[in-house]
Amino acid sequence: MPAPAERRIIFKHIDEEGYSNDLACYQKHGGYQVLQKALTARPEDIREDVKKSGLRGRGGAGFSCGLKWSFVDRKSGKPIYLVVNADESEPGTFKDRYIIHQDPHQLIEGTMISCFANDVKQAYIYIRGEFPEGARILERAIQEARDAGFVGRNICGTDYSCDIFVHRGAGAYICGEETGLIESLEGKRANPRIKPPYFPAVLGLYQCPTIVNNVETLCHVKHILDMGPDEYLKIGTPNNTGTRIFCVSGHVKKPGYYEYACGEITMGQLLYDVCGGPREGREFKAVIPGGSSAKILRFGETFTLKNQDGSERVLKVEDIPLDFDTLAACGTMGGSGGVIVMDDSVNMVEALANINAFYAHESCGQCTPCREGSLWMKKISSRMVHGEAREEDGELIKSVADQIAGRTICAFGEACSWPTQSFVLKFGDEFKAYNEDKKTKSADRLELV
Ligand SMILES: Cc1cc2nc3c(=O)[nH]c(=O)nc-3n(C[C@H](O)[C@H](O)[C@H](O)COP(=O)(O)O)c2cc1C
Ligand code: SF4
Numbered sequence: 001m002p003a004p005a006e007r008r009i010i011f012k013h014i015d016e017e018g019y020s021n022d023l024a025c026y027q028k029h030g031g032y033q034v035l036q037k038a039l040t041a042r043p044e045d046i047r048e049d050v051k052k053s054g055l056r057g058r059g060g061a062g063f064s065c066g067l068k069w070s071f072v073d074r075k076s077g078k079p080i081y082l083v084v085n086a087d088e089s090e091p092g093t094f095k096d097r098y099i100i101h102q103d104p105h106q107l108i109e110g111t112m113i114s115c116f117a118n119d120v121k122q123a124y125i126y127i128r129g130e131f132p133e134g135a136r137i138l139e140r141a142i143q144e145a146r147d148a149g150f151v152g153r154n155i156c157g158t159d160y161s162c163d164i165f166v167h168r169g170a171g172a173y174i175c176g177e178e179t180g181l182i183e184s185l186e187g188k189r190a191n192p193r194i195k196p197p198y199f200p201a202v203l204g205l206y207q208c209p210t211i212v213n214n215v216e217t218l219c220h221v222k223h224i225l226d227m228g229p230d231e232y233l234k235i236g237t238p239n240n241t242g243t244r245i246f247c248v249s250g251h252v253k254k255p256g257y258y259e260y261a262c263g264e265i266t267m268g269q270l271l272y273d274v275c276g277g278p279r280e281g282r283e284f285k286a287v288i289p290g291g292s293s294a295k296i297l298r299f300g301e302t303f304t305l306k307n308q309d310g311s312e313r314v315l316k317v318e319d320i321p322l323d324f325d326t327l328a329a330c331g332t333m334g335g336s337g338g339v340i341v342m343d344d345s346v347n348m349v350e351a352l353a354n355i356n357a358f359y360a361h362e363s364c365g366q367c368t369p370c371r372e373g374s375l376w377m378k379k380i381s382s383r384m385v386h387g388e389a390r391e392e393d394g395e396l397i398k399s400v401a402d403q404i405a406g407r408t409i410c411a412f413g414e415a416c417s418w419p420t421q422s423f424v425l426k427f428g429d430e431f432k433a434y435n436e437d438k439k440t441k442s443a444d445r446l447e448l449v
Helices: 023-028 033-038 043-053 065-070 095-102 104-117 132-147 178-185 215-227 229-233 267-274 324-329 348-362 368-385 393-402 412-426 428-437
Strands: 081-086 122-127 163-168 210-214 243-250 256-261 284-288 302-306 312-316 338-343
Touching: 023 104, 023 132, 033 104, 033 215, 043 065, 043 104, 043 215, 043 229, 065 210, 065 215, 081 104, 081 178, 081 215, 095 104, 095 132, 095 215, 104 122, 104 132, 104 163, 104 215, 122 132, 122 178, 132 163, 178 210, 210 215, 215 229, 243 267, 256 267, 267 284, 267 338, 302 324, 348 368, 348 412, 348 428, 368 393, 368 412, 368 428, 393 412, 393 428, 412 428
Parallel strands: 081 122, 081 210, 122 163, 243 338
Antiparallel strands: 243 256, 284 338, 302 312
């Protein structure tokens, strides 16, 4: 079956000719009208609409946005903060930057509606240090919105006031983890906090209740209010509502950003029809569906899933509908939407070595299993690509990974273990052959320390 048509909600105007990221252009397309409508509603009704819409976070974990908002401690008497996670540090993910560059007012409107719904008077956009242009664009756009009365004091003439500040990170993967991000926002090293007690909804920024949401998630809030939760629920599949932006990179003819209703497009349709298939003379070998931490899928493997009526269906990688639940049932995750494609030119031992070098560099070092384990995974994969593999290395590296996940302060532990666990499990044959061969073809071009 050919791929369905793209369903653009977040990217509706982004690529239109003449569309620019300034306020005048945004308003020509109805910009800030939803905010004005929202300000006439009761905040609790907006929260209820978001919950009803089924919106799940687009930053990685796919957690229900409405449920997260319902955890906020509203009785503490402390200020409630909203933090926009614009760190976008997951390798293979590049959608938030595009939204910020092309349509910053969409994010600002979604943020202001979310602030109003949660009685927030101060919001921060935490943007990674490597996005200086994005930070400048946001600062300019916020000032435009402030001057026009959409941000700041007495928004749209109401008695509701709320301001947004842009905060630039210094550039570290762990700054994207919500509690590390909060530490960094407080001016400290981004060491993730232990949960409990530091659930941001109760003890977040400055020990106050805090909501942390991804850029794309907050943009969806605007559209949920615009079309109503019932209409929004019709997009996608049950429990996987709305659209998703897929950032496709790697070995396809047409990499890029594509927005589809959740679960309405399969991996095969995305990679073959939409992205033009593999390069000439090549075949797809593997795909990581949700950023580098997601477990890899090997073309050729199959998954037996249960249908609602108890019957079973067998899916090939190409058949997997791209939604949170099906990807989870296939042992991986939708994560951040970063789809990394590898063709048969890729050596999996080298690919894993590259990923492991990244995670070893980015561990904050607080937890022994993560700090030591990520380093050992890097060391073992590094000696593999340098032709110094030992007999036991395939098993050894997997056992190191197995001893990290589930034993750490934050989910970085899982993020760094899953690639090794899945690469070795699914490409064990290749690891064995590679190690037996011991002659590396590309050790000299890989800069692995
Ligand atoms: C190591 C690590 C890195 C993360 N990086 C990001 C990131 O760059 N951007 C993001 O939105 N979420 C990131 N997350 C997820 C956040 O902790 C948090 O769950 C998310 O911002 C919540 O927003 P959402 O519910 O709207 O998805 C990361 C999580 C971990 C464990
Ligand atoms: S799991 Fe890793 S990144 Fe997370 S707190 Fe522990 S050492 Fe730091």
